[in-house]
Amino acid sequence: MNKILKKVLYFPITKIVLGIGICLAVLIGIQDFISKPILQSLISSKPISDTIVNYFSVVVLLTSYYFLFKFYEKRKITELSRKNLILELFGGFLLGFSILSLVILILYALGYYQVISFSGFSYFLAPFSFLVIAALIEEIFFRAILYRILENWIGTYIALAIISVLFELPHIFNDNVTILSVLLGLLFGFAHGIMYTYTGRVWLPFAFHLGWNFAQPFYGSNLSGLEDIGAILKGKFEGPELITGSIYGIEDSILSISFLFILCTVFLYLSIKANKIKPFQSKKSLLE
Template sequence: MKYVNNGLRVCWIFFKTVLWELVTELISVIILTVLFTIKMLQLYGKNMNSRDISSYILHDLEYDPVFFGCLLILNIILILGLYVIYHRKEPDMLPFERKNCISKYIKGYICGLILFTLIWLISLGLGGFQVELIFKHGNLAMLCLFFVGYLFQGMSEEVLFRGYLYKRLNTFLPLPMVIALTSLLFAVMHLGNDGISVLAFINLIIFGVFTALIRYHSNSLWFIGAFHSAWNFTQGPLLGVAVSGNGNQQFVLFSKLSDATALINGGSFGLEGSLITTLILLVAIFAITKKFSCIEKLICK
């Protein structure tokens, strides 16, 4: 009976986690769609009919990088929602401690940038991409928009999965199962992304394990939230690689897929679907589980 009750509790917590994600994303999409449509009508109202408006909302907005950048920023709705609800009654739910928070955030961001750049350089050396410099002065505003956007997007996913979900499951399940379940749901939430593959799905699970281990050892969301933000910002806006299947975010470099196998460059899903990412993340997990002193100092102080 205990296992049945635990199973039902896991399903209920999973449902609430998915609901948090969907509701906050829906609210963000509605807000931005209304604002962008109003702006479009102000500019071209006299020349637009109902069919043009419908086409703009259903098709054009999806490929508007400004819309997508603003959508990333509105992930703050999820962060603030969970923080307001749980900060006072369950402060351990979202561990945003004040001590050394700036230091942890900066170290986490630098580590995310370095680790993904390393993966990209290995793939580039193996012929996975053809790289083109596309940065122009006009790209600077968009680069800043996506920088801020990914600050919130990366942290929001960590708040949801390594904050709320992790803590909820950890109240009645052993740690290995908590890490496995949070990592699995994290990967499942990406199943609708373009270019998803079996290896990409496995890598998302491994990434979830990696971040959950850092959450466990540091008991903080600052480091891993910054790491996740830097990981996404580096691969998309900086290096020009698809971010979990999401393209059209190249502002500095454009990493065009070569004829190399997807095991090298990840295909249309991006480098998160490559074997290189698998190996690098496994090495990182090994380093964390072995509790090397340098790793402990990095993530805990």
């Protein structure tokens, strides 16, 4: 009985469900019943209290993941290693931000983008901290738990295909979804997965995700179909939707999608060259 129970407990699907469930429960529990009530009672400014709550939630999520899987899998948590931490955080953020900045530059050169006004620095409080915790939640759940376990179980290529679809599923229910935005979501999931494969850590895909998401409100674009996420620059997009992006945002532009595809190809090549691709396991090992 103990042998059967151990097999069930350490079966990959069980680890995924328990990992996401426990980390999510700890995050929501501490945020809703401890950090948020305490900070809102001590700080009258909601933007400031929300900012602190979001950054505290970052610490809670990373800590809960670290100790859960250190105990559960009895191993060193290399995916949260501090190796190349600064390089991957700053480099990833700059890469994500720069790709969409290049799209904006092209739109500006074509006369399809215009800056209307500057909205101020308030976005760098609660809205930016929300982008941070939202990106981290997705990377911990989709990359550190789901993709990591699937990749070790069924190999890199099948895991990439699965994670690309699963990553896009929640975004299908966003407002203003288009066919191009679905394609973008599939590529986005692939890009983050192959970045994780190449580095073996969550920092690069997390930072890229954050830089990509931050660039959109920075230039006054909607973010993944959401229209109420605020902006730093108020911009005017006027031109063919195929190039400027639909109401979904500039990430919906064929330019953004093309650059993202190139990025996927580059990291896939680097991963193959560095022998980071994990093979598909035998039928027997899939049951273990």
